[in-house]
């Protein structure tokens with residue numbers, strides 16, 4: 354990180370695609386000042402401490418001011434700071450401007466960084482379960498604080514990029530928090546579609562998928578001959594099961610090694626996870642990440658939390674939406690076909706991927 358400050362001509366706004374309004378683009382020019390990779394980064398930096406790293410202990414003066422740290426007393430293990438190169442910020446509040454077909458929403462919001470662990474290159478599956486439980490607790494605390502601080506904030510996105518293939522520009526393990534005035538389109542689509550399912554079937558589609566994953570076995574017969582065409586044992590999608598949480602390989606996985614973690618009991622809002630249940634979430638997460646790391650051999654990934662938006666429809670959507678964590682390991686680069694069609698190409702059969710993940714001995 355350098356000392357350069359964003360310049361006042363920087364653009365920071367969400368631009369709505371006039372042809373497909375659901376496709377929006379966040380234009381954030383200050384981001385281009387982020388440290389660029391001088392040389393090809395090693396896929397995984399496993400060092401414990403790096404003298405020059407702004408996120409390592411002893412270099413606290415190199416980061417913007419601290420927002421919170423854990424534990425609150427003594428040496429910090431988890432530390433949260435403002436992002437020096439925010440994609441959204443509250444420093445230049447202005448109304449969105451619209452002219453003709455070109456519409457924008459001002460990029461108002463917050464962008465913060467959570468230094469997940471004091472150890473520079475530690476991977477999630479190497480962290481102690483108690484540490485991971487504390488990290489999920491920090492996610493929850495900050496999400497709550499942000500929603501309570503400003504009613505214009507409709508969504509708080511918590512995500513992690515790990516490894517250069519996943520877009521991480523600083524190798525020290527960290528997560529990010531972006532609080533925004535709009536609900537991201539993909540979350541909105543999940544919320545709308547699960548509400549439509551609920552209206553028709555009177556149950557949460559995520560709960561139904563979990564039930565199927567745990568119990569359902571289906572046989573598909575050939576319509577003409579009556580012969581068995583395919584037997585689907587849906588239980589084969591379960592990667593890891595805890596007491597309160599489950600890790601599932603989605604039937605229609607976009608990424609080869611994509612895995613989702615969900616609470617077993619219905620819960621729309623990540624803010625409602627009870628403190629005593631964080632340990633089970635941490636355990637399922639740690640074991641899932643260990644499986645991914647073993648199969649891929651040093652996973653580079655993004656993960657993100659999807660929770661019910663805090664907009665005017667929050668209460669209405671509580672019965673139909675179910676929060677979850679999506680883990681998307683990056684093993685290939687999207688091609689022209691994927692960008693051009695919006696259709697993800699997955700080269701590994703999800704049933705086989707789940708089987709391989711389950712087979713890892715922990």
Ligand SMILES: [Zn+2]
Nearest residue numbers: 406409473525
């Ligand atoms: Zn570091």
Ligand SMILES: [Zn+2]
Nearest residue numbers: 557560619675
């Ligand atoms: Zn549910």
Ligand SMILES: [Zn+2]
Nearest residue numbers: 543659677679
């Ligand atoms: Zn989702």
